Amino acid sequence: MKKNNEIEANVFIKVCPSRDVISRLSGKWTILILALLKDSPKRFNQIKKEIEGISQKVLTENLRSLERDGLVSRKVYTQSTLRVEYNTTSESKELLKIIKQLTNWSEQNWLKLKRNNELHDANNSRSL
Numbered sequence: 333m334k335k336n337n338e339i340e341a342n343v344f345i346k347v348c349p350s351r352d353v354i355s356r357l358s359g360k361w362t363i364l365i366l367a368l369l370k371d372s373p374k375r376f377n378q379i380k381k382e383i384e385g386i387s388q389k390v391l392t393e394n395l396r397s398l399e400r401d402g403l404v405s406r407k408v409y410t411q412s413t414l415r416v417e418y419n420t421t422s423e424s425k426e427l428l429k430i431i432k433q434l435t436n437w438s439e440q441n442w443l444k445l446k447r448n449n450e451l452h453d454a455n456n457s458r459s460l
């Protein structure tokens with residue numbers, strides 16, 4: 333039973349907060365960061381090096397957003413040199429299973445989609 337201040341989640345309703353979650357998680361960088369961190373913690377520069385094409389600014393913004401959402405943790409080590417590591421949290425475990433399925437599917441099917449795009453584009457260019 334819902335309390336008075338709760339709404340029923342429905343991503344198809346414009347004002348539903350669950351739609352904001354979809355929006356935050358659907359970016360390519362978010363998915364790639366979470367997929368990379370799923371097995372072990374990494375330092376900022378390790379993440380930047382392994383995710384080709386991501387800028388420092390975009391990586392920083394995405395890590396802050398993921399930390400704010402509770403999906404990534406940031407741990408600061410104050411040894412002789414400052415060291416910061418990022419890791420997934422227990423809150424992200426279920427989501428990581430979905431991301432793993434998505435990344436696996438993408439790696440297995442990218443060529444089919446490329447061929448479909450080429451076929452579609454070739455058929456549509458003839459009709460112009």
